[in-house]
Amino acid sequence: MSVATSHCNAQTITVTVTVTNVTDDQGNTLASASVTYGKLVGDVTGNGKVGNEDVGAARNNSGRVNSTNFRADVNGDGSVNKMDLRVIKANRGHSL
Secondary structure, X not given: OOOOOOOOOOEEEEEEEOOOOOEOOOOOEOOOEEEEEEEOOOOOOOOOEOOXXXXXXXXXXXXXXOOOOHHHOOOOOXXXXXXXXXXXXXXXXXXX
């Protein structure tokens, strides 16, 4: 399953997965599930708003993306750089 979210920003999205005849290893039938998440481009710190702290976090974590700085790669090009800073600055003031 995939959910296309490339054109949404500053919103909360709920995804519901419906399953039929799926059981766990104990034979229990699994129920459908809903997951809600927020998408906010530029929210490097994950606090639900884009501000100067996000710019600072990206600036302090520049370079190749790894397991500790991946949130700062807001344009998804595999590197945290000035292009990410531009996107973050353009979204400053947005919040969920």
